[in-house]
Amino acid sequence: MTPTRRAVLRGLGAGPVAALGAGAVGIEAASAADVPASFPAPSRRIQLYAVELPDYSNEKRIGYGRTPESASIPGPTIEMLEGECIEIVLHNEVSAETLEALRTDEHTPLGVSLHAHGVRYDQASDGTVHSDSWVAPGESRTYVWYARPANRAKGIVGTAGYWWYHDHVVGTQHGTAGLAAGLFGALIVRRRSDPLPAHTYVTAFGDAMELNARRYPDTDTYDPADPVRSNTSLVANQGERIEFVNIALGSELHTWHLHGHTWADNRTGVLADVPWADDVAVIDNKTIGPGDSFGFQVIAGDMSGPGHWMLHCHLQTHSDMGMVTFFHVHDRQGRPPAGEWPPPHAGHGM
Amino acid sequence: MTPTRRAVLRGLGAGPVAALGAGAVGIEAASAADVPASFPAPSRRIQLYAVELPDYSNEKRIGYGRTPESASIPGPTIEMLEGECIEIVLHNEVSAETLEALRTDEHTPLGVSLHAHGVRYDQASDGTVHSDSWVAPGESRTYVWYARPANRAKGIVGTAGYWWYHDHVVGTQHGTAGLAAGLFGALIVRRRSDPLPAHTYVTAFGDAMELNARRYPDTDTYDPADPVRSNTSLVANQGERIEFVNIALGSELHTWHLHGHTWADNRTGVLADVPWADDVAVIDNKTIGPGDSFGFQVIAGDMSGPGHWMLHCHLQTHSDMGMVTFFHVHDRQGRPPAGEWPPPHAGHGM
Amino acid sequence: MTPTRRAVLRGLGAGPVAALGAGAVGIEAASAADVPASFPAPSRRIQLYAVELPDYSNEKRIGYGRTPESASIPGPTIEMLEGECIEIVLHNEVSAETLEALRTDEHTPLGVSLHAHGVRYDQASDGTVHSDSWVAPGESRTYVWYARPANRAKGIVGTAGYWWYHDHVVGTQHGTAGLAAGLFGALIVRRRSDPLPAHTYVTAFGDAMELNARRYPDTDTYDPADPVRSNTSLVANQGERIEFVNIALGSELHTWHLHGHTWADNRTGVLADVPWADDVAVIDNKTIGPGDSFGFQVIAGDMSGPGHWMLHCHLQTHSDMGMVTFFHVHDRQGRPPAGEWPPPHAGHGM
CATH class of the missing domain: 2.60.40.420 (Cupredoxins -  blue copper proteins)
Structure with a gap:
């Protein structure tokens, strides 16, 4: 390419x-x-x-x-x-x-x-x-x-x-x-042969339970009526190739977890078309210390479908304090998932 | 297969x-x-x-x-x-x-x-x-x-x-x-081509130095006179293919270490039969943060022989407080290692 | 070989x-x-x-x-x-x-x-x-x-x-x-086919922000007038193959970062000469927990040139407290970089 x-x-x-x-x-x-x-x-x-x-x-x-x-x-x-x-x-x-x-x-x-x-x-x-x-x-x-x-x-x-x-x-x-x-x-x-994503989102996990220097609900400005794409509004249509670039900074341990999606623990997250690629670990949760960065491409909602897919630090104290956002996957026609957002419970006490 | x-x-x-x-x-x-x-x-x-x-x-x-x-x-x-x-x-x-x-x-x-x-x-x-x-x-x-x-x-x-x-x-x-x-x-x-183990053991490292929600000596109910196989009694005969599945949960860092055994840091722990498999790192200690899980298969006591092989978090404060158990490898005929178990010193003050 | x-x-x-x-x-x-x-x-x-x-x-x-x-x-x-x-x-x-x-x-x-x-x-x-x-x-x-x-x-x-x-x-x-x-x-x-380095340096990250049981400036005894090679004086000429072996011990998380150099996150740090090696992640920062060790070989100053390249834990509290040293790369003729060392600011308050 x-x-x-x-x-x-x-x-x-x-x-x-x-x-x-x-x-x-x-x-x-x-x-x-x-x-x-x-x-x-x-x-x-x-x-x-x-x-x-x-x-x-x-x-x-x-x-x-x-x-x-x-x-x-x-x-x-x-x-x-x-x-x-x-x-x-x-x-x-x-x-x-x-x-x-x-x-x-x-x-x-x-x-x-x-x-x-x-x-x-x-x-x-x-x-x-x-x-x-x-x-x-x-x-x-x-x-x-x-x-x-x-x-x-x-x-x-x-x-x-x-x-x-x-x-x-x-x-x-x-x-x-x-x-x-x-x-x-x-x-x-x-690399010149790498596939290009439809959109790239960046998440940086820092100290004080901050995700991009914010805590939930400030991490997620998504509005189904006006779904702007930004680093505080992670939106995709089902089937789109989306890229996540994830950074850890500060002085604390974090683990980066996304619901409903998995990726290969290699340079790109994408599986190479060679038989021995079967040996690479597939993950949906990755330990990152300060200074680390990694990224991957996924097909939004592939098999898991449209929905509000949680993205959070899997350290329980961190996610409970707001190191959380959502990856909002619309259907293939770009329509948001049914139901109000945020739902009555999810907007509070994260 | x-x-x-x-x-x-x-x-x-x-x-x-x-x-x-x-x-x-x-x-x-x-x-x-x-x-x-x-x-x-x-x-x-x-x-x-x-x-x-x-x-x-x-x-x-x-x-x-x-x-x-x-x-x-x-x-x-x-x-x-x-x-x-x-x-x-x-x-x-x-x-x-x-x-x-x-x-x-x-x-x-x-x-x-x-x-x-x-x-x-x-x-x-x-x-x-x-x-x-x-x-x-x-x-x-x-x-x-x-x-x-x-x-x-x-x-x-x-x-x-x-x-x-x-x-x-x-x-x-x-x-x-x-x-x-x-x-x-x-x-x-x-995967359908993956080898099947003789036995699978699960270890979950959590907060408060808990291994499977217990601390040593409660993590190890092994009795050489009646060596039941369970997640609190890790037993194998030398030469058996044993699988470990290891989970981290809670809010703390851990490192998973097993004495006397090593594995490939890939999907299975087993080396693929291709020359370039030589590039994969071999490990006996793995950093895991909450939400992570990994597993591998090993041949019990392969070259290291029968014995009581320690399995512990390598964070010193964690192992000292009881985030420890043992992998008890019997000989090829299923006979436990000689000597009393636990030995006089090892049962205390871990 | x-x-x-x-x-x-x-x-x-x-x-x-x-x-x-x-x-x-x-x-x-x-x-x-x-x-x-x-x-x-x-x-x-x-x-x-x-x-x-x-x-x-x-x-x-x-x-x-x-x-x-x-x-x-x-x-x-x-x-x-x-x-x-x-x-x-x-x-x-x-x-x-x-x-x-x-x-x-x-x-x-x-x-x-x-x-x-x-x-x-x-x-x-x-x-x-x-x-x-x-x-x-x-x-x-x-x-x-x-x-x-x-x-x-x-x-x-x-x-x-x-x-x-x-x-x-x-x-x-x-x-x-x-x-x-x-x-x-x-x-x-x-492995018998592995390349041999011109020199090997060992760094061990421990508790209390210690690198090889010392804190900066004690971690770096380098003197441009008498550049002895030791684990407290990391010296190389540009173009030399240098090996780093890095250990984590104690009870804390660390991330190992070197300026101006990168390596493959595999067994050796060196890229294998096969097309699928392109899938391996290249890194310059690695999360290590107690018990972990890793190593790699790099060509000193390759493209980045001579200079005083910082090597530190990327946890900000750790580097600020002295978990720092320098990799001093001389030119191809072995001449130290121009300028006094340590410079007026860098010797203090790390």
């Missing part, structure tokens, strides 16, 4: 994009400045803004966005094709006062950064204090990521996978306050 | 079964009522009773059983063949008073339910509050499970695996009190 | 070895006494001493060493080839007074032991109290380990893998105090 324009476009953000090229929101021709010699020329340059989200909650929240206005928690999902090199320009619009208030280690400088999992980067794109690759308030910095392909003959692994990116300097030299505030997002690297 | 009568019979419970058909204890011809159209006709109907176990311990305990008299913790192991659809009729014999005493969320109704991992079911068999698929005291409900086969050409995973079933409504909308009380059991789905 | 003399020699310890045979430090011709009949004749006998390390820290520390003088935490890495059987003679030089002070379970006898993961051993080499396979102060005991090969036709797994060994009797019948004091080390079993 050759890469499609759709695959590239999806990397640009949630909104419609008028043109693929310099000048479109969030994309520009890439410069080759400071790109490691072993990397190919960058194919794209993405703008990323770290901004305060004052209306988000009573707690101090910070998000990444393609524009300052669209910053969110999780931040925008970044998609790459294996073999691609990209630039990301991080603009720090968080005030020094906010960063100072979040700081618990006096030796940590005041700034934000961008640290990626999975892709290749050199020290200048590490996003850490010791490598001096962070961004002071009001300043910008260009990070370069390379999704290097596998070289099986040499035993070298590729980059295709479900990864994430995050701050590494807010609060402490490990970005502990930055992560808690919301500075993280999903990073998907696709 | 074709499915054997033995494989089907084992699904019926621990005791001997006189006849395979309607009328035998715990089995009846299945009705086709309320079976999803995409499922095949059910091949069996299993009765399952949720009952209080007043003599079990000072704590409130509830178990599942094929009959009210045989309820146990874990509940009866349910076996299916991949491709099979079955019905399970759950009878709630737990009193409203007991359910009320266990309830910590006032919005949760008083009932018990059956939620399965791994198999396919529709919303009516989800076993949750929001789907209204639970059972009030004194009532019954039929759940339908389908062990759908893999379709490699379409990338769709199969169901063969080591799963579990549990309550999802006692105490809270996640069944937190039901799980703690004992409402869980193992669910094995076999 | 045939086994090389180097592979065998590396098993002997960190120091130079004058001769491979009886009389060399830490190696002798093996006796065949008490070797299980199903094992091949032992090829080597290794001496291992358990000794107190009074100068290590204010806490009571005990380590294993090939000689009493070279005892360390972790203990010496033991390497075996799959198919090999070896003897290890454990000498307990820890005083009864120290063992008494560490004991929290009065039923546990005063001794030390050797319990191995992965390899085959009989009850006499289990290293547990109930099997009476421990060593009193001033005494010695010979343990026998067999790295049995895989038998794919029979579905039997091999032993090649990244394992560990540890005490199982100090303090409690699970060796809780022995592990906390430092009685553990890495055990590598190589």
Whole structure:
């Protein structure tokens, strides 16, 4: 399968994009400045803004966005094709006062950064204090990521996978306050032969029983009368190929469980068409510790049918406290399941 | 390998079964009522009773059983063949008073339910509050499970695996009190080509350092003079193929460790006869979080010989507090290891 | 690839070895006494001493060493080839007074032991109290380990893998105090076709945010002017094949993360040269619970280049408290990265 324009476009953000090229929101021709010699020329340059989200909650929240206005928690999902090199320009619009208030280690400088999992980067794109690759308030910095392909003959692994990116300097030299505030997002690297989903949803399990920095019922803004698709409204029609990218952050153990669906515990969740694929474990519950990320594709409601399928941490104390949302599967014609939502009991006391 | 009568019979419970058909204890011809159209006709109907176990311990305990008299913790192991659809009729014999005493969320109704991992079911068999698929005291409900086969050409995973079933409504909308009380059991789905073990043992690691809702020495009722095989008396003769199904539940991390034996970290624990199977990790210790289950087959005492092989959580605080039992391997003639059991030191202070 | 003399020699310890045979430090011709009949004749006998390390820290520390003088935490890495059987003679030089002070379970006898993961051993080499396979102060005991090969036709797994060994009797019948004091080390079993690394580093994540029983900056004794290679000074030249063996012990969850490098989540971390290897997940962060061990080989600085690459637990509270070290990658000519080390900020407040 050759890469499609759709695959590239999806990397640009949630909104419609008028043109693929310099000048479109969030994309520009890439410069080759400071790109490691072993990397190919960058194919794209993405703008990323770290901004305060004052209306988000009573707690101090910070998000990444393609524009300052669209910053969110999780931040925008970044998609790459294996073999691609990209630039990301991080603009720090968080005030020094906010960063100072979040700081618990006096030796940590005041700034934000961008640290990626999975892709290749050199020290200048590490996003850490010791490598001096962070961004002071009001300043910008260009990070370069390379999704290097596998070289099986040499035993070298590729980059295709479900990864994430995050701050590494807010609060402490490990970005502990930055992560808690919301500075993280999903990073998907696709192999060119991978199937493309109809929609991708991101779930990040953090401390304090937070799912995408919210607790149920705030995790689920689904309205059957107006079923918008977003990371707080997981919707699909039966039969659609849906992708989940799941992240664990903070300092606690979690287990990621989805009702009514299963997946292979491999790179994609999808079974390869070879006899020995039968050996791979199939799961519907996965233990994840901080820093882990995984993803998979499933056919929505395949055999299980339409319905409100619970998605929760299987630690009982976590799910009871609201680490819960729902995957709302409509029928093949897009009609929501019968009955009111939320039902009388389910909206309370989770 | 074709499915054997033995494989089907084992699904019926621990005791001997006189006849395979309607009328035998715990089995009846299945009705086709309320079976999803995409499922095949059910091949069996299993009765399952949720009952209080007043003599079990000072704590409130509830178990599942094929009959009210045989309820146990874990509940009866349910076996299916991949491709099979079955019905399970759950009878709630737990009193409203007991359910009320266990309830910590006032919005949760008083009932018990059956939620399965791994198999396919529709919303009516989800076993949750929001789907209204639970059972009030004194009532019954039929759940339908389908062990759908893999379709490699379409990338769709199969169901063969080591799963579990549990309550999802006692105490809270996640069944937190039901799980703690004992409402869980193992669910094995076999591929028709999978080898059959001589015996299957189930270990469930829960909170409060409980292994099958007990702590050492209560976890190990083995008596060399009368070596009954049960989930509290793990016995084998050297050379026998033994299967372990292992479940994690509650809110804590565990690691499952068995002395003297190793297994492949794949679907079965057994190495496939293909060269690339050499890439699979072999383990003797596995991290499991709540909701996880896994299983494997080993040859008892293979190379390690007869002996009392410790099985424990490798979290030191957990094993020290009694999250321990033993796998007692007799010699090939069935003779127990020499020496008294338990030895003077080992029975104390675990 | 045939086994090389180097592979065998590396098993002997960190120091130079004058001769491979009886009389060399830490190696002798093996006796065949008490070797299980199903094992091949032992090829080597290794001496291992358990000794107190009074100068290590204010806490009571005990380590294993090939000689009493070279005892360390972790203990010496033991390497075996799959198919090999070896003897290890454990000498307990820890005083009864120290063992008494560490004991929290009065039923546990005063001794030390050797319990191995992965390899085959009989009850006499289990290293547990109930099997009476421990060593009193001033005494010695010979343990026998067999790295049995895989038998794919029979579905039997091999032993090649990244394992560990540890005490199982100090303090409690699970060796809780022995592990906390430092009685553990890495055990590598190589398949004969496995590539050999230029260097192997061991990291053990324990309780109290300890990495190899230390916290940053004590975890990293690297000096660019004198870059000694050790388990507290992780150094490589760009392009070198480096092996990491990683252990979790104690009672806490950890996640093992390395910046700038990725590996396959399989037995070796290296991608097999078969098309279906594309299904294996590639990771740079791995959840590990107590008792787990894993390892992998990477090409140092491959694409990411020279630099100081952070290695840390990704639990934020753990990394903030010092569960951190660095992998220092020099350029291909062995020159350290430019700039002072540690930099002004990075040495403080981790």
